[in-house]
Amino acid sequence: MTEARVTAPPRLGQEEGRQLITEVKARAGKGGDVVIDLGNTQEMDSLGGACLVDTALIVKRRNGAFRIENARGPVAEFIEMIEPALHPPPPRPKPEDSTFVEIGGKALRYVGEVGEFLALCFDAFYWTIIAPFEGRGFRWGIFVDEVLEMGVRAVRIVFLMNFLLGLIIAMLSAAQARGFGITIYVADLVMIGFARELAAIMTAVVVSARTGAAIAAEIATMKVQEEIDAMRGMGLSTSQFLVAPKVLALSVSLPCLMTIGLVAGILGGCVWGVFVLGFPPSVWLDETLGAAHLSDLMQGYLKTLFFAIAIALIGCHNGFRVTGGSRGVGLMTTRAVVMDIFVMICIDIVFAAIFYYVLGR
């Protein structure tokens, strides 16, 4: 084995270090031991040190031995400080090897997630409905705060969105209906559409973007900052303090908001009917009320209740599942909203099918 001896310059910085690396590569390119002589060196900085680290790595990759000699004074202390870095770095963690393992792992994770979600549902059910009757307190204070935040604060935006949607529906369908001379039936259309579908969906979309995201972000942040652990460590139930009040608050707020949305949507249609289509208000309202059926309203409200429970539980579920720090919070919030919308459509389809095929409406 050959041994190459390289003497470092008096001042070892980035430039000098790079020359040092080039020299080592030239002298010991095909392997062999390298000794760096720091006898002349009085000064070095971190970048010079990094060059030594790099040199050590190059030499050791080629199975040579690497040594530093004659370091004196502060330089010697500095070398001592960076000594651990002169050893080869830890390997980068490798991703999963085979696709089977990967698919299996994914499947297991999904099953695990569904299990967690069901456990959360059960907990929420227990703490919302059963526990209060067993005398284990329901947190009314938190509940009232949540209703204020989720319900009352959302009134304006829900009203506005539904009003505009009503206006648009009336506008578009009136243009079609005019050809047949049946523009007055636009009132029926708006009423039925909002009662069965639109008010429920529109309100739930607004609320999932507002409240669903907020729930997920709040719980995820609490988890990241160990607030959840602290709460559990005190022997308090997170379901009792966080989940149950939110579920109940949203189950109460969302139907109320949907009612407001319904009124707003009909009002929007009415504005178009009265001011643009030129019907007297009483005629339009009579037509609207004549179209109202209890079963349509039932469908809307029943759906809304399910939406409310879904939004609250999905928000909590994703919040609790967060891993990593601030980035995880963002990811989980996004996931919660996407899941909300998806689940909402699923619920909607199920309801439409039940009402259409089973109940015949």
Added chain:
Amino acid sequence: MSETILRVENLVTHYGETKVLDGVSFDVEKGEIFVIIGGSGCGKSTLLKHMCGLLRPTSGSIYYGDRDITVMDEEELVTIQRAIGIALQSSGLFNSMTIGDNVAMPLREYGNVDPALIDAVVRMKLSLVGMATAQHLMPSELSGGMRKRAGLARAIALDPPVVYFDEPSAGLDPIMAAGLDDLILDLRRMLGTTFIIVTHELDSIRKIADRMLMLDRGKTVFLGTVDDVETQGSDRVRQFFDRRADEYITQRNI
């Protein structure tokens, strides 16, 4: 070693209505290890944040070299901030990157460092704080003390001439804390780095501090060397060094 690198004059700051710092003045010399002490909640972290321009004071000035950073615009401030390495009280690591990438961030973004060397620098800095094996871990996979150390490694990544540490040894074991003291002394000797450190560790203060500043309810109660404490320190600072409790801790009401 008598060139003044940082001078704070009559700093007064408020958070909303509450006055947090009330006329603090001191200066720091180049290559000095300057320690800021004081009771919890007395405004030490706030002072550090002002000194690197993260917060603007109500009145008073902070000279860095001969320029006042309290009246600088953003652009000038950025050039100053790049010369300062900061490790805040809660490590401030970026959660979305590995520890190695965290340390590499300042090197990649504004160091004129050869990209091929960055990995070596990162490993070196991490091994300085005893974290060589954690390079590929995410911050959320670390313990509190490890996060703290990674934050220190990132602060010194670029060999900044001035380094601010906010309670660097909080959460570290005594061996690690002693190692950190050595590291600070070594870096000062090798690179002439100026350190401004907030700490509560009495042993560490005795070992590394050139001078120290003690704050109490936003006012300076002591400024001088550790030896001065015995001869000219007020009751308050001697109480701090003797670890005597207040009659009732609630009396302080902070």
